Amino acid sequence: MLQIFVNANYDFIGKRRWFYLASGGLMLLSLVWIFFVGGLNYGIDFTGGALVQVRYDKPASVDLVRRGLDEIKLGNAVIQQFGDVQEYLIRLPQGGEKPEQLSREVQGALSKVAGAGVEIRRVEFVGPQVGRDLQLQALYAVLAGMAGILIYVAFRFHYRDGAVSVVAIAHDVIVTLGVMSLTHREMSLPVLAALLTIVGYSINDTIVVFDRIRETRGKGLRKGQAWADMVNGAINQTLSRTVLTSFTVFLSALVLLLFGGEVLRDFSFALLIGVITGTYSSIAAASLVMDWEIWSRARARAGGKVSAKAKA
Amino acid sequence: MTRRLWLRIGIVAVVAVVAVFYLYPPKKTINLGLDLQGGIHLVLGVDIDKALQMQTERAGDTVRATLEKKGVSVKSIERRGVTELTVQLASPKAWADAQTALKDVPIFDVKDADQPAGRFVLSMRPREVAGQREWFVKQGLETIRNRVDQFGVAEPSIQQQGDNRILVQLPGVQDPERAKSLIGKTALLEFKLVNEGANVEQAVAGPVPTGSELLYERRVDKQTKEERRIPFVVEKKALLTGADVANARVSIDQNTSEPYVSLVLTGAGGRLFADLTSANVGRRLAIILDGNLYSAPVIRERIPSGLAQITGSFTSETATDLAIVLRAGALPAPVQILEERTVGPSLGADSIRKGIVSSAAAALAVVFFMLIYYRLSGLVADVALALNLLVLLAAMAGFHATLTLPGIAGVVLTIGMAVDTNILIFERIREELRSGKTVRAAIDSGFARAFRTVIDTHVTVLVSAAILYQFGTGPVKGFAVTLAIGIFASLFTAVFFTRLVFDLIYMRGRRVESISI
Numbered sequence: 001m002l003q004i005f006v007n008a009n010y011d012f013i014g015k016r017r018w019f020y021l022a023s024g025g026l027m028l029l030s031l032v033w034i035f036f037v038g039g040l041n042y043g044i045d046f047t048g049g050a051l052v053q054v055r056y057d058k059p060a061s062v063d064l065v066r067r068g069l070d071e072i073k074l075g076n077a078v079i080q081q082f083g084d085v086q087e088y089l090i091r092l093p094q095g096g097e098k099p100e101q102l103s104r105e106v107q108g109a110l111s112k113v114a115g116a117g118v119e120i121r122r123v124e125f126v127g128p129q130v131g132r133d134l135q136l137q138a139l140y141a142v143l144a145g146m147a148g149i150l151i152y153v154a155f156r157f158h159y160r161d162g163a164v165s166v167v168a169i170a171h172d173v174i175v176t177l178g179v180m181s182l183t184h185r186e187m188s189l190p191v192l193a194a195l196l197t198i199v200g201y202s203i204n205d206t207i208v209v210f211d212r213i214r215e216t217r218g219k220g221l222r223k224g225q226a227w228a229d230m231v232n233g234a235i236n237q238t239l240s241r242t243v244l245t246s247f248t249v250f251l252s253a254l255v256l257l258l259f260g261g262e263v264l265r266d267f268s269f270a271l272l273i274g275v276i277t278g279t280y281s282s283i284a285a286a287s288l289v290m291d292w293e294i295w296s297r298a299r300a301r302a303g304g305k306v307s308a309k310a311k312a
Numbered sequence: 313m314t315r316r317l318w319l320r321i322g323i324v325a326v327v328a329v330v331a332v333f334y335l336y337p338p339k340k341t342i343n344l345g346l347d348l349q350g351g352i353h354l355v356l357g358v359d360i361d362k363a364l365q366m367q368t369e370r371a372g373d374t375v376r377a378t379l380e381k382k383g384v385s386v387k388s389i390e391r392r393g394v395t396e397l398t399v400q401l402a403s404p405k406a407w408a409d410a411q412t413a414l415k416d417v418p419i420f421d422v423k424d425a426d427q428p429a430g431r432f433v434l435s436m437r438p439r440e441v442a443g444q445r446e447w448f449v450k451q452g453l454e455t456i457r458n459r460v461d462q463f464g465v466a467e468p469s470i471q472q473q474g475d476n477r478i479l480v481q482l483p484g485v486q487d488p489e490r491a492k493s494l495i496g497k498t499a500l501l502e503f504k505l506v507n508e509g510a511n512v513e514q515a516v517a518g519p520v521p522t523g524s525e526l527l528y529e530r531r532v533d534k535q536t537k538e539e540r541r542i543p544f545v546v547e548k549k550a551l552l553t554g555a556d557v558a559n560a561r562v563s564i565d566q567n568t569s570e571p572y573v574s575l576v577l578t579g580a581g582g583r584l585f586a587d588l589t590s591a592n593v594g595r596r597l598a599i600i601l602d603g604n605l606y607s608a609p610v611i612r613e614r615i616p617s618g619l620a621q622i623t624g625s626f627t628s629e630t631a632t633d634l635a636i637v638l639r640a641g642a643l644p645a646p647v648q649i650l651e652e653r654t655v656g657p658s659l660g661a662d663s664i665r666k667g668i669v670s671s672a673a674a675a676l677a678v679v680f681f682m683l684i685y686y687r688l689s690g691l692v693a694d695v696a697l698a699l700n701l702l703v704l705l706a707a708m709a710g711f712h713a714t715l716t717l718p719g720i721a722g723v724v725l726t727i728g729m730a731v732d733t734n735i736l737i738f739e740r741i742r743e744e745l746r747s748g749k750t751v752r753a754a755i756d757s758g759f760a761r762a763f764r765t766v767i768d769t770h771v772t773v774l775v776s777a778a779i780l781y782q783f784g785t786g787p788v789k790g791f792a793v794t795l796a797i798g799i800f801a802s803l804f805t806a807v808f809f810t811r812l813v814f815d816l817i818y819m820r821g822r823r824v825e826s827i828s829i
Contacts, residue, residue, distance in 0.1 A: 001829070003742070028608070073760050084791065103654070104489045119657040123488070125652035130355065148775035158383040190718050193780055193788045197725065197795065200776025204769040208736070239418060241739045245732040246680050252728030255674040256721055261666035263347075264721055271725070295352045 004011035016287035024282040026277075027171050030178020038181035042285040043188040044176040048139070048176035050092040052106050053122035056124060059085045060114055080175035083262050087121070142173065144201040153207070160292050161210050168285040172202040172277040185266045194311040198269050201249065202278025204293045205242040209286045212238050225300050231290040235283055314479055320812045325803070328699065329479050331706035342482075343707035346714030347787050348664050350657035351483035353489055356647040358476045363448050363645030364394050368436060372397050374819065375417055377432065382413035387430075395436035396558035406695030445476075448645040453478055456495055458640035459574040463494055463633075467500045476651065498602050498646045499637035501554035503588075503620075506596040527598065532625045535684040546598045546606050551588050553642075556581025560638035562631045563621070571631040573638065580690075582618025590614035602635070667720035673703075674724045678731055685740050688828030692813045693734035693806070700730045700798065700805040706796045716790030728796030729773065733806035736769075738764040738829055751824045754816050759807070766807060773799050 012019070034040060044051050054065070065088045073118045078091040090106065103120045111118040126134075146166050154162030173195055180187065212234040253275060256268035335341055348662045372389045375397065379386050384400035392398045399421070401410055407427050420434035431508050437442075440569040453472055460468045460482065469481040485491045507524045520526050525548050527563065528541040559576040577585055589597075589611050597606040599622050622634070658675065677698065682690035704726060708715060741758030774796060781792035 008748075010442060031617055055658075082752075101489075119656060119658065121656040122651060123654040125649065127357070127648075127650035129357075130651045137783055141779050145776050145779045148773050150778065152768075189784065189788050190721075190791075193718055193784065194789050196780045196783075197773075197775045200773040201729070203589060203772050204732070207772065208765055211768065215761070229378065234462045237743070241736055244735045244739065248635065248681065248731050248735065249728035250676040251677045251681065252724050256670050256724050259670035259673050260721065260724070261663060263663065263717055264666075264670075267718065267721060272680075311791060 003240070003292050005236070006244065008236040008239045009250075010236060010281050011230045012238075013290065016284070016291075019280075019284040021095065022083065023171055023281055025174050026178070030174050030181075033178050034174075034181045038184070040177065041184055041186050042118045042135070042180055043186040044091065044126050044131070045189045046187060048126045048128035048137045049101060050126075051122070051124040052092070052103060052120060053076060053082060053087070053140065054090065054106065054110060055119045055121050056110075056114060057086070057117035057119070060116070061085070064114055065090065065110065067310050069106070070112035071109040071113060072105050073291050074106070078199060101245045130211055134189075141192065142195060146170065149203055151198065152204075153210070157210050157214060160296075161289060164285050164288045165206055167288065168206050168278075168281045169199050169203055171281050171284075172198055176270055176273045177275045180270060181233030182268070183269075185269060186276045188266060190264065190267040192268045194274065197271060198278065200282070202274055205246060205279055205282035206285045208238050208241055208245075209234055209282055210239070210289070213286065215287070227290055227293055231286055235286050242279060242282060246275050250275045257264060317812075317815065319817075320808075323701075323810055324812060326560065327703065331702045334706040334710045335702070338709075342705065342715045343709075343791050344660075344664075345714045345719065345787060346481060346653070346660075347655050347717045348660045348715065349668075350479065350655050350660040352476055352485050352488050353651075354480040354482075354492065354495065354655040356452075356496070356649035357478065357650045358449050358452050358478060359395050359646045360445050360448050361477050364444060365391060366440065367444060368395050368397060371417070371419065371436070372792060373492040375414070375420070376401065378416050379410055380415050381697045384407055384410045384413055390434060390816055391541045393506075395441055398432040399432055399434060399695070400428035403723055404428055407826040434608045442670070448811060452647060453642050456480060456639050459494055459636055462636045462640060463491065465491075478647065483656065486657075490629065491650075494633050494647070496638065496647055496649060497637050497643075498631035499554065499640075499642045500602055501557065501638060501642065502600045503552040503585075503598060504546040504548070504550055504598045504600050506594060507547050508595055509547045512543050512545055515545045516543050520545065527600060527603065527605040529607070529626070543606060544598060546605070546608075551597075551792055552577070552584055553637060555641075556584065557638055560635040561629065562635050565715075569622070571626045571628045572621050573626070573631055573635050575620045575622065575638065577618040577620065579618075585618060585620065586614055599781070601726075614818070649696065656676070663717045663720075667717060670726070671720060671724050671749060672729050678727050682731055684732070686734075686829055688817075689738055689741075689814075690733075692810055693731055693738070694720065695808050695813070696734065696805040697727065697730055698728070699809055700801045703801040703805065704794065704798050705800065711793075713795070713796075713797070714790050716787035718787045719794045722791045722794030722798065724795065730798065730802040730806055732769070733766050733802050734810060736765055737806070741827070741829055744821075745827070745829075751818055751827045755818060755827070759811055759814075761806065767802070769800050770803060 056064075062079045062081060066075060066077075069075050069079070069090065070076050072094060074090075076093070080089045080091070081087070082089040092102075102125070103123045107118050107120050146169050149169065150162045150166045152162075153165045176195065176198060180191070185191070213231060216230050216234055250272065253268050253271040256264055257272060262269055322764035353699065368391050370800070371478065372391060376386050376389050379401075384406040386399075387402045388399040389400075390398045398411075401407065404427060407430060408746040413424070414420070414434075419440045421437055422432050423435050424433040431714070449472060453470060456478060457468075457470045460470060460480070465482045465485060467483060471479045473479045480495060482491055508813065510521050510829050515521065515523075515524075515526050516642055522791055524545050527544050527546055529544060531540045531542060532538070533540070536612060551662070556577050557575050558578040560573055562571055563574045564571055593613060594611065596610050599606045599620075603624075606622050607622075626634070679694045682691070682693045682697075686693060701723070707713075737758055739760040741754050744758050744761075745751070777792045777799065778797040781796070784792055818827060
């Protein structure tokens with residue numbers, strides 16, 4: 001039978017500093033990139049503005065679209081080929097056109113200049129107020145998602161595990177955002193949906209490991225077995241599960257990316273990144289739980305000594 | 313077989329049958345979102361302050377009339393802010409009479425009274441303001457619903473959103489621009505007399521005579537398509553409004569074969585119209601919609617019939633739409649488009665095709681993977697997956713949930729996540745087998761021990777889906793719904809159903825030496 005990681009026994013805990021370094025480094029890099037270099041490319045859902053998707057009935061070019069838009073003084077629009085050479089996406093910045101007339105004007109101007117039929121396939125208009133509202137709500141939504149999971153994990157396991165879960169989720173979301181920024185992908189409502197899915201899903205691998213740690217502990221530590229060995233064992237024993245479950249979702253997201261069409265492209269991409277980061281971050285998360293435990297025990301022992309001295 | 317086993321088989325069978333029943337036929341039962349079937353999604357903001365200002369100004373006229381009826385002469389009434397009026401009496405001597413007379417207008421409180429100067433401020437009572445605010449939105453909702461009904465859209469959805477927003481969803485509309493202008497038009501119809509004494513050129517250049525205003529008529533030349541704007545000076549006071557119109561329909565002029573809108577006035581409106589026409593023979597009566605003058609015909613004689621008509625440069629489409637908005641009534645407050653998402657029908661069809669292709673491809677990939685990796689058990693998981701999708705789609709049909717493009721993405725993800733549960737269980741069984749347990753013991757403890765993890769992983773995804781539902785709009789909500797239902801369904805299919813099949817294969821009678829996992 002087909003098996004992966006049977007009796008896996010990698011020394012994750014021993015090398016955990018490398019995992020911290022990788023996860024922390026990626027997170028830091030992402031933050032630096034987002035805040036100082038690339039920024040987040042907010043779509044009209046969040047900034048307000050208008051978007052028109054048009055399809056010519058014969059091949060066209062970005063230049064042709066631009067010349068058409070110049071007719072109605074919208075030459076400053078961002079034009080992007082969308083799928084094949086007949087289809088284009090026109091983005092108009094905030095404060096431009098009145099939504100009532102926009103698509104009729106665009107259609108008229110484009111087909112006049114191209115001498116071809118132009119179909120308006122999609123129009124989106126988001127007013128400035130709605131956009132601002134959404135930006136804030138999006139942040140709240142992600143934070144609320146993390147808070148919900150913090151509470152659940154803390155309730156089912158330990159507050160320590162809840163806190164570590166949130167760190168892991170924050171890592172997954174931040175790195176995903178970093179990659180979105182790096183690849184100039186657009187932040188839209190579907191991408192936000194992907195982020196929230198990541199919040200709920202990427203933690204699953206971590207929970208599988210936590211569950212195993214709890215189970216092993218329930219049996220009682222074998223004499224002389226250190227926490228480190230137990231956590232390392234838990235990671236190794238669940239390694240096949242972690243990788244396989246992520247793999248099936250990875251597969252689904254990949255299929256969406258390849259066949260789901262342009263509209264879902266950024267959404268599936270974000271999901272794909274989130275699934276990957278969610279998988280490897282579970283190892284760092286489990287290690288973090290262990291270090292937390294070791295640290296708090298050491299502190300308790302130190303505290304005990306102090307009080308013993310005080311008595312003496 | 314034991315009775316318990318039969319019961320479990322029964323449950324699965326019933327679920328499957330009910331699911332098929334709900335789902336059949338899929339074209340009718342699955343509710344497609346606007347992004348899949350094409351249509352318009354509009355969020356309209358109701359400009360309540362603007363409407364309140366207008367309301368306050370109208371109330372100012374009532375106040376003036378009330379005061380003058382009691383013999384109190386008023387120098388001026390001006391609106392201050394949104395809901396206040398500054399009243400300046402001609403003489404402070406009439407103060408007491410004025411205060412008594414105001415008891416007849418019980419929507420205002422008097423404040424900032426300055427008796428020696430004969431000046432006071434009327435402030436609309438907060439309860440009145442709150443009531444008005446609510447009414448503007450409710451009435452706007454009702455008016456838009458009327459218009460949409462008359463326009464003829466299958467299954468429109470018109471709802472209030474928040475305090476002052478109206479969400480309008482019109483599936484399958486062919487001409488979005490027309491629908492938008494029909495919905496967004498305030499449609500305030502007014503009949504005003506043309507100020508014949510005023511010099512139009514002077515009014516265009518300089519100040520408009522008091523009590524009058526300058527309005528324009530748009531005229532499009534039939535040959536050159538050139539648009540001209542012709543100025544008119546009309547009296548500010550509206551003699552009749554859309555509220556006096558009982559019915560409106562499109563007619564065709566016998567001579568010019570041009571369409572026009574004929575109006576039937578209400579009983580009271582008809583009497584007013586008869587009076588005003590008899591008093592103003594020879595003058596022009598301007599017909600104005602939302603501040604645009606449509607026509608200003610000369611009154612030739614008293615019109616007792618209560619019939620009027622609006623002519624202008626209409627196409628049959630614009631005339632039809634005007635008749636619709638006049639029948640449905642004016643919006644009490646102007647609305648503004650805050651958000652629009654329009655998807656053409658061809659793009660929707662494209663999205664459906666891509667959705668089906670990607671769902672099928674994802675299902676195939678996952679099914680093959682499970683089959684290769686877990687063999688017979690993989691096959692069981694695959695059947696469970698099929699059952700999951702069946703239950704998911706049936707639940708969506710049953711709850712009248714809407715399938716959107718992100719919703720399809722949710723289905724595809726569900727495919728990936730649903731087998732996760734089986735992977736967790738199977739890996740656990742393999743582990744138990746390795747530790748030397750018999751097949752049956754391994755299955756037992758595999759299911760039992762994995763169950764806890766499965767619950768935990770399900771809850772975290774549910775938390776996300778719930779927040780997404782709370783937060784999201786249209787399509788994103790659709791994604792949250794699919795995700796949540798898929799997660800629930802997988803508890804049933806991946807745990808309950810898979811366990812049943814395992815019990816049927818491995819747990820009966822004879823000893824089992826090996827398991828294909």
